[in-house]
Amino acid sequence: DVKVTQSSRYLVKRTGEKVFLECVQDMDHENMFWYRQDPGLGLRLIYFSYDVKMKEKGDIPEGYSVSREKKERFSLILESASTNQTSMYLCASTPSRAGGVYEQYFGPGTRLTVT
Amino acid sequence: GESVGLHLPTLSVQEGDNSIINCAYSNSASDYFIWYKQESGKGPQFIIDIRSNMDKRQGQRVTVLLNKTVKHLSLQIAATQPGDSAVYFCAEIGGTALIFGKGTTLSVSS
Numbered sequence: 408d409v410k411v412t413q414s415s416r417y418l419v420k421r422t423g424e425k426v427f428l429e430c431v432q433d434m435d436h437e438n439m440f441w442y443r444q445d446p447g448l449g450l451r452l453i454y455f456s457y458d459v460k461m462k463e464k465g466d467i468p469e470g471y472s473v474s475r476e477k478k479e480r481f482s483l484i485l486e487s488a489s490t491n492q493t494s495m496y497l498c499a500s501t502p503s504r505a506g507g508v509y510e511q512y513f514g515p516g517t518r519l520t521v522t
Numbered sequence: 523g524e525s526v527g528l529h530l531p532t533l534s535v536q537e538g539d540n541s542i543i544n545c546a547y548s549n550s551a552s553d554y555f556i557w558y559k560q561e562s563g564k565g566p567q568f569i570i571d572i573r574s575n576m577d578k579r580q581g582q583r584v585t586v587l588l589n590k591t592v593k594h595l596s597l598q599i600a601a602t603q604p605g606d607s608a609v610y611f612c613a614e615i616g617g618t619a620l621i622f623g624k625g626t627t628l629s630v631s632s
Contacts, residue, residue, distance in 0.1 A: 411565075442622075449625055450566075450611070514565050515565050
């Protein structure tokens with residue numbers, strides 16, 4: 408089974424702190440994604456990556472950055488956490504197939520609270 | 523921009539009933555659609571997918587219907603069980619990433 412793991416299930420940080428959210432997948436997938444999920448807004452794409460050291464902005468990249476130094480690991484960084492970044496963060500991965508991106512495998516999520 | 527939405531935010535059914543969850547999409551160029559199930563405290567899990575060259579696809583107790591004429595997608599769950607209670611998302615391929623709908627919460631009562 409594909410497994411996507413996230414470093415923390417619950418995290419509480421203070422405003423202004425630098426926050427690292429880690430995601431690891433064990434199926435040698437090329438593509439990895441970071442979403443945030445908020446009530447009434449659904450899943451919104453923050454950043455994604457198609458290869459090591461490669462990143463692309465999603466729909467809401469402001470206030471976030473990412474790092475992909477190894478194929479299996481995709482990190483989301485909040486440079487200076489703010490209260491409006493309190494949310495559920497979901498990581499996903501998918502293999503590349505001819506014709507595009509297909510089914511995404513999700514991690515369990517990290518619920519981040521910024522106080 | 524493109525968006526994927528669901529008609530109802532919540533749906534309540536009795537155990538044993540059939541459930542139908544609907545989704546409208548706006549990008550007529552989308553060629554791949556997925557339904558996800560998200561249980562409380564967990565990440566979304568793949569249920570079933572369908573390509574645009576198909577009208578119907580069946581899985582175990584689930585059926586997805588695609589009507590490209592009206593850009594409508596539905597998920598049918600047969601003999602709904604309490605374990606089916608969850609949030610259900612439809613998603614479409616929009617370029618290089620999936621575009622998700624906001625979700626329908628399905629509640630199943632015994």
